[in-house]
Amino acid sequence: MSILVTGATGTVGALVVEGLAGAGADVKALVRTRGKRAFPAGVTEVVGDLTDVPSIRAALSSVRTLFLLNAVTPDEVTQALITLNLAQEAGVERIVYLSVIHADTFTNVPHFTGKHTVERMIESLGIAATVLRPAYFMQNELMVQQTIQDHGVYPMPIGSAGVCMIDARDIAEIAVAELLRRDRAPAALEALTLELVGPQAMTGASVAAAWGTALGREVAYAGDDVAAFEAQMASYAPSWLAYDMRLMLGGIQLHGMRAAEGSVERLQAILGHPLRTYEAFVREAAAGG
Incomplete structure (x- = not known):
């Protein structure tokens, strides 16, 4: 019996595949196109699409444990509900x-x-599922790194309520730990929900300061204008996605994405090491790592 990983070529999914393979698990990696990414030895590449029922039925054959990761798409809910129904089947x-x-x-x-x-x-x-609820990925910042470096401006309007950004590597490590815990248990385990957060709440101003320190020059925060952000993003991305991201950033400004009491300690106990900090991520990114 194997573990099926959807979204296997993405930022988190690829790390999950690597982590499971490194732990000796029998892994199937679901891909839309064969050969798009090199997987570790022993990983079985399975071609399919989450809206193509026959391909997902075939992919779920001989699977005991499923990692369900959906990209942000207009039919994301349909993809997930079909896959979960087929998994039960x-x-x-x-x-x-x-x-x-x-x-x-x-x-x-x-x-x-x-x-x-x-x-x-x-x-x-x-x-019987573990629901992982990550906050904003630190790796999202790589999409605006060139703007930061070229213009000395941090353009994401995240506001001042505080966002406990988390490194995708920590997300993947926790996902691997939960997948292995469930897969290797003698019977199905109880449901569990984990909020995945970084160790510190970042604001637009503190993020700009972190980049400034790493780059050795001043970086300014561009401010809280979500409409301007939407217009800029819509120039290179689908309008529905730009608007979705505008609404998300408005929510971040209003509510923040802060850690519940005890969350950081709970996650670090699962990881066996401290959560990666935003400053460390920025230093690594600025150094080209």
Whole structure:
């Protein structure tokens, strides 16, 4: 029996595949196109699409544990619900689902509410799952690194309420730990929800300062104008995605993404090491690591 990893070529999914393979697990990596990414030896590449029912039925064959990761797409909910139904049909009892923090709070943000819908399906069907709810990924910052370096401006309007950004490597390590815990248990384990957060709450101003320190020159925060952000993003990305991100950033300004008491300590106990800090991430990125 194997562990099926969806989203296997993405930032988190690829790290999860590597971590599982390194731990000696039998891993299937779901991809849309064969050969897009080199996987570790022993990983089975499975071609399929989460809206193509026959391909997912085939992918779920001989699978005991599922890592469900959906990209932000207009049909994200359909993808997830089809996959979970097919997993139940195939007798898969052990699931780790990558959701998002505050999915039940950011109710006007399409991909947040979509993930909350999937969470409610998992709960209503009594699926034995770990729901991982990560905050904003530090790796999202790589999309604006060139702007920061070229213009000395941090352009993401994250505001001042505080965002406990988390490194994707920590997300993947926790996902691997939960997948192995469920996969190797003698029977299906109880449901569990984990909020995945970094060790410090960052603001637009403190993020700009961190980049300034790493680059050795002043970096300014561009401010809280989400409309300007949407317009800029829509110049190179689909308008629905730019608007979704605008709504998310508005929610971040209003609510923040802060760690609940005890979350950091709980995550560090799972990891066996401290969570990566934003400053360390920025130093690494600035050095080209």
